[in-house]
Every structure is written in structure tokens, then in C-alpha cells.
Amino acid sequence: MPPLEDETFPSTPGKFKIERSHTMNRQLYRCFASTSTMFLWALFLIALTASYLSFQGFVDSGSRYLSASWGGIQWEKQVRTSAQIHRQGGMSVLVTGAAGFVGSHVSLALKRRGDGVVGLDNFNDYYDPSLKKARKSLLNTHEVFIVEGDVNDAKLLAKLFDVVAFTHVMHLAAQAGVRYAMENPQSYVHSNIAGLVTLLETCKSANPQPAIVWASSSSVYGLNEKVPFSESDRTDQPASLYAATKKAGEEITHTYNHIYGLSITGLRFFTVYGPWGRPDMAYFSFTRNILQGKPITVYRGKNRVDLARDFTYIDDIVKGCVGSLDTAGKSTGSGGKKRGPAPYRIFNLGNTSPVTVPTLVSILERHLKVKAKRNIVDMPGNGDVPFTHANISSARAELGYKPTTDLQTGLKKFVKWYLSYYGYNHGKPVN
Numbered sequence: 001m002p003p004l005e006d007e008t009f010p011s012t013p014g015k016f017k018i019e020r021s022h023t024m025n026r027q028l029y030r031c032f033a034s035t036s037t038m039f040l041w042a043l044f045l046i047a048l049t050a051s052y053l054s055f056q057g058f059v060d061s062g063s064r065y066l067s068a069s070w071g072g073i074q075w076e077k078q079v080r081t082s083a084q085i086h087r088q089g090g091m092s093v094l095v096t097g098a099a100g101f102v103g104s105h106v107s108l109a110l111k112r113r114g115d116g117v118v119g120l121d122n123f124n125d126y127y128d129p130s131l132k133k134a135r136k137s138l139l140n141t142h143e144v145f146i147v148e149g150d151v152n153d154a155k156l157l158a159k160l161f162d163v164v165a166f167t168h169v170m171h172l173a174a175q176a177g178v179r180y181a182m183e184n185p186q187s188y189v190h191s192n193i194a195g196l197v198t199l200l201e202t203c204k205s206a207n208p209q210p211a212i213v214w215a216s217s218s219s220v221y222g223l224n225e226k227v228p229f230s231e232s233d234r235t236d237q238p239a240s241l242y243a244a245t246k247k248a249g250e251e252i253t254h255t256y257n258h259i260y261g262l263s264i265t266g267l268r269f270f271t272v273y274g275p276w277g278r279p280d281m282a283y284f285s286f287t288r289n290i291l292q293g294k295p296i297t298v299y300r301g302k303n304r305v306d307l308a309r310d311f312t313y314i315d316d317i318v319k320g321c322v323g324s325l326d327t328a329g330k331s332t333g334s335g336g337k338k339r340g341p342a343p344y345r346i347f348n349l350g351n352t353s354p355v356t357v358p359t360l361v362s363i364l365e366r367h368l369k370v371k372a373k374r375n376i377v378d379m380p381g382n383g384d385v386p387f388t389h390a391n392i393s394s395a396r397a398e399l400g401y402k403p404t405t406d407l408q409t410g411l412k413k414f415v416k417w418y419l420s421y422y423g424y425n426h427g428k429p430v431n
């Protein structure tokens with residue numbers, strides 16, 4: 001049998017009751033006994049709460065750490081290893097948009113010649129992210145590490161510059177696509193303006209400051225009618241929000257060059273195409289539809305004039321990018337302050353021989369050996385421009401840029417890659 005006291009002071013504090021009819025001593029004793037028990041209970045509860053809270057904190061910080069895709073000793077090691085330079089006079093380059101079309105090609109080219117490369121990409125779903133993951137795997141086999149993150153993440157950028165003193169930044173992360181800007185305008189502001197400023201803020205504060213080469217676009221020429229397009233032509237009539245954000249990027253980078261001494265090179269790409277390309281672009285989506293027996297929509301300009309583009313093959317663009325990195329003068333600032341004038345350059349990277357969209361379709365038909373079902377419609381007012389044509393004399397003189405691949409040859413290589421990657425039905429990638 002348990003003693004009475006034990007029954008009167010049950011183990012559950014909330015059940016405690018004072019018995020008024022007992023003697024003073026007994027009450028005092030009970031009171032003392034109850035006070036010490038309560039004290040012990042209180043201590044126990046405090047300890048329990050404290051350990052619960054600290055455990056919760058551990059779980060929270062642990063899950064934060066686990067859910068974050070960057071940070072930690074192992075991650076830093078991967079970044080450092082990927083950034084290591086393996087040639088005399090080489091550079092260490094942060095490539096943003098490294099899982100993208102141009103970014104993956106440029107990263108590989110740099111790595112192959114012995115430069116250090118660290119990629120950054122947010123793997124967004126503007127187009128099939130599995131293609132971006134496949135590019136990442138390819139880069140992985142060449143020992144290029146891609147950090148998963150956004151250019152708007154200032155902490156991540158600061159950390160990357162903390163771990164590696166990048167000599168150059170190849171900034172290719174962007175919201176691409178001319179017509180999609182009508183569907184999702186904010187994504188252009190987020191990536192092409194806010195993201196650019198975040199990156200420049202990091203670069204301006206870095207010690208040493210890197211030289212920056214970044215992707216502008218042929219679309220900045222907008223409604224300009226003077227052909228071929230020269231860098232000195234007017235670029236104040238953009239036809240799409242995409243073009244407007246790229247033009248804004250040119251002005252923004254100029255400001256950072258002027259105030260902080262950042263070395264800046266802007267590249268106006270002309271409709272880049274090739275293996276591992278972007279599925280949202282015409283040559284890519286036409287290929288898919290033609291193979292699947294689906295109709296393609298071919299836009300036509302005013303007065304039934306065919307639209308034309310200065311389609312530029314990816315390998316030529318890569319040479320222009322690498323040439324830009326090689327010739328980029330140094331940034332002059334330190335501690336966030338300009339110490340002297342730094343280069344500010346803009347180059348057209350085109351092919352110099354525009355081809356009409358119906359001709360593009362005919363070339364694809366020949367390579368695919370399938371007839372396209374053409375649905376010809378008047379160009380909707382969706383930001384498109386009727387033609388592009390690059391004057392590349394500046395790039396030729398200063399970068400040694402000389403495109404060598406015509407559309408016929410380039411599309412042949414694209415189709416070969418496409419069929420090996422997707423197969424004839426554009427099902428899942430062939431393993």
C-alpha cells in the first residue's frame with residue numbers, strides 16, 4: 001500500500017489539493033513538501049522546455065541547411081576545385097546561366113582549355129528543366145560544378161566571391177524569349193534587371209573586381225531599319241519588353257562601369273542556334289513538330305514579306321564569348337570605389353547573312369527528310385521584329401570574331417544532336 005502522503009500528493013501536479021481539516025504542522029509539512037515538489041517539477045519543466053526549444057532550433061537550422069542547395073565545407077570544396085586554373089595565364093570564371101544553352105557551351109570551352117569555371121543556374125522551368133539537368137550532367141563529367149541558385153541571391157553571390165577570387169564573370173543568366181514577355185513580364189524584370197543589378201553590386205564590392213562579359217541581344221535594335229545593324233545605330237525603339245530589359249541592361253552596366261570602374265563587355269547575340277539549344281526557339285520547336293507530324297506556324301511580315309534572322313551558330317558565339325573574356329581589360333575599382341577608367345564595350349555577334357524563316361523550314365525538311373505542315377499567318381503584334389542583320393566589323397577587329405558556320409551546316413549538326421537526344425518521336429531522351 002502506498003503511504004497516505006503519496007496519495008495526497010499525486011504525481012500529477014495539477015491534481016494537487018490542500019486538505020483544510022489537518023493540523024498546522026501537518027499543513028506546514030505538507031506545504032513544505034508540496035513547495036519542494038513543485039520546485040522540482042518546475043525545474044523539470046524548465047529543463048524539458050529548454051531542451052525542446054533547443055532541439056527545435058537544431059531541427060530548424062538542420063532542415064534549413066539541408067533544404068539550402070549551397071553552403072558547407074563539401075560545397076566550398078567543390079566550388080574551389082571547379083574554379084582551379086590549369087593553364088598558364090588562365091582565368092577563373094563565374095558563368096551564370098551555366099545550365100542554359102550558351103552558358104553550357106561556353107563553360108565547356110573554357111574548361112577544356114584549362115580555365116577555372118564555376119557555374120550558377122536557377123534551373124527554372126521556362127522550358128523543360130530536364131534538358132538543363134542533362135547539360136549539368138554533361139558539365140559534371142568535365143568537372144564543371146554548377147551551383148543551384150539565383151542571381152538575385154546576394155548572399156549566395158557574396159559567398160561565391162568569398163570562396164573564389166573570380167577574375168571574370170560571364171553573365172548569361174536571363175529570362176530569354178521575345179514573345180513570352182507578354183505572358184510573364186515580371187520574370188524579365190526579375191532576371192534581366194533586378195538579377196543584373198544584384199550581380200553588379202556583388203562584383204563592384206569584390207576585391208579584386210572581376211571583368212564582366214554579359215549577354216545583351218540583337219533585339220535592342222528593335223524597329224531600327226538601317227541594315228546591317230551596327231553598334232552605333234539607334235537602340236531606343238525596342239519592340240518587346242525583352243528587348244527593353246536588355247537595353248536597360250546596357251545602360252545599367254554603363255553606370256557600374258562609370259561609377260565603380262567595372263570592366264564591361266556587352267554582347268548582342270543574333271538568334272543563336274545549335275545542339276543542346278533552347279526548345280522555345282523556332283528552329284527547335286519546328287523540328288519537334290515536323291517529326292511529330294504536327295503543323296508549324298510560320299509568321300509573315302507586312303505586305304506578305306518573309307521574316308528573316310541572322311541565325312548564328314553556337315560554336316561561333318562561343319568563340320566570340322571567349323574572345324571577349326580574353327580581351328576584356330581589368331576592372332579598376334577596389335573597396336567599392338573606382339580607381340581609374342575601365343573598358344566599356346558592346347559588340348554584335350551575328351553571322352552577317354540573314355536567312356528567311358521559310359528557308360529555315362526548307363533546310364529542316366531536307367535534314368529531317370520529312371515535309372512540314374506549314375500554317376502561314378500574319379505576324380501578330382507580339383514583340384517580333386521583321387529582320388535582323390549584324391555588322392560584325394567591331395567584333396572582328398577587337399575580338400578576332402569570324403563566324404564560319406552557315407545555317408545549312410549548323411542545322412545539320414543540330415538535327416543530328418536532336419535525333420540522338422530525343423529520337424524520332426521526341427519522346428524521352430535516348431539513353
Ligand SMILES: O=C(O)[C@H]1O[C@H](OP(=O)(O)OP(=O)(O)OC[C@H]2O[C@@H](n3ccc(=O)[nH]c3=O)[C@H](O)[C@@H]2O)[C@H](O)[C@@H](O)[C@H]1O
Binds near residue numbers: 219308
Ligand atoms: O537575337 C536575339 O536577341 C533573340 O533571338 C531569339 O529570338 P528570335 O529571333 O525571335 O528567335 P525565334 O524565337 O527562334 O524566332 C525566329 C523567327 O521565327 C519566327 N517564328 C517563331 C516562332 C513561330 O512559331 N513561328 C515563327 O515564324 C519568328 O517570328 C522569328 O522571325 C531568342 O529567342 C531571343 O531570346 C533573343 O536572344
